[in-house]
Amino acid sequence: MSTRAEQRERTRTTLLRESRRLFAGQGYAAVGLAEIVAAAGVTKGALYHHFAGKAELFRAVLDQVQQEVAERVVAAADAEKEPWDQLVAGCQAFLTASTDPLLQRIMLVDGPAVLGWTQWRQLDTDNSARHLREALTGLVELGVITRQPVEPLTHLLSGAMNEAALWLAAAGGPRDLADTQAALARLLDSLRA
Amino acid sequence: MSTRAEQRERTRTTLLRESRRLFAGQGYAAVGLAEIVAAAGVTKGALYHHFAGKAELFRAVLDQVQQEVAERVVAAADAEKEPWDQLVAGCQAFLTASTDPLLQRIMLVDGPAVLGWTQWRQLDTDNSARHLREALTGLVELGVITRQPVEPLTHLLSGAMNEAALWLAAAGGPRDLADTQAALARLLDSLRA
DNA sequence: CCTTTCGCATACCATCGGTATGTGAAGTAA
C-alpha cells in the first residue's frame, strides 16, 4: 500500500488538519481527543504516537497557523520597495489576515491560555513578530523612524493589531476595517522622524 | 452563630478570594474544583450553590479583578484637571496596574479563552475600556484629538496596553517600563489635533 | 412549636486526558 514514512506523514497531516479545524471552530477546551481521532479516522494510540499530548498537538497547529499568516505578511511587505511602505503594508496585511475567525481563535485566544503567555510569545516572535521588530529596527537605523527602543514599540503595535483584529471579526463591518486601517496608519505615521 | 445572610455572604466571599488566588497563581485549567473548595474550607455543594459552574466562578473573579483595576485607573485620571492629562494618566495607570502578574493571568490570558472573546470583551468594556472610549470621545468633541472614529482607536490602544503589560511582566525591568510608558505617550500624543 | 426554607454536605456519575500493552505489517539481514 505504501512505505512507512509516507503512511506516517499522512497520518500526522490528517491529525493536524482535523484538529485545527475542530480547535478553530469550537475552541481548544471544547474539543476532546476522541472527537479529533474520530475525525481523523485513527485512534488515540496514533495521536500519542505523533504528539506528546493534547497541548503539544495544539502547539503544532498554532505553529502552522502562525507560519501561514507570516507568509502572507512577508509577501505583502515584499511587494513594496521602500522600507517604510513595507512596514505599513505588512501591518495592514497582518490586520486583514488576523481577522479570519478560523485563525484568530487559535492564534490569539486559545494560544496564550493553552501554552502559557511566555511560550506563546516565543512562538509568535519566532514566526511573526520578529519581522515587525526587524522592520522597525531597520527603519530606526535608516533614520526614517525616531531613534527609540524598538522592543516596547514592537509589543505595543503587535498588541494593538491583535486586539483590533479580534474586535473586527466579532463586531466589525467593512467600514470598521477601513477605519481601523486608517487609525493604524496614523499611529504608524507618528513614528516617523 | 450568625444569620443566614451573613453566612451566605461569608462563604461566597471566601470562595471568590481563594479561587482568585489559585487562578492567579496556576491558571484556570490547572486548578481543580476540589482544590478550590478545600482551600475555602467548604465542599463542592457550597460552590454549586453559589455559582453555576467553574466558568461562572471564574467570571465572577474576573469581574472583581477588572473593577479593581478600573478603580485605580479612574482614580489616577481624576487626579488630573485637564481632560488630556486625564487620558494620559489613566493609560499610564492601566499599564502599571496590568503589569501585576496576579492580575494579568486572569484578566488577559485566561479571561478570553475561558469565557470566549465576546463575553470577555463585554466585561472589559463595561468595567474598563468604557472609560477609555468615553475619554477619547470627550477629547474628540473638545477638539483636542483629531476627529475620527473612536471605536477602532479604543481597541488599538487597549490592545497595545494589554500586550505591553504582559511583556513587561514576563521579561521587563524598570527600564523597560519607563521606555514603554514613553513610547505609549508618543503614540497618544500623535492623536492630538 | 411546627413547618418551611435554605445553605451546604455526601454520594455518585460520565467524560476526559493519559498510559500500558498488544499486534500486524514494513523493513532488514542471512
Place this chain on the structure above:
DNA sequence: TTACTTCACATACCGATGGTATGCGAAAGG
C-alpha cells in the same frame, strides 16, 4: 525465502475532573 527486528498504530484500561441528584440540619416564619 526465512527469521528477526522495528515501528505505526489499535485496544484496553486508569485516575482525575467537572457536574448532578439527593440528604440533612439549622435558621426563618407563622
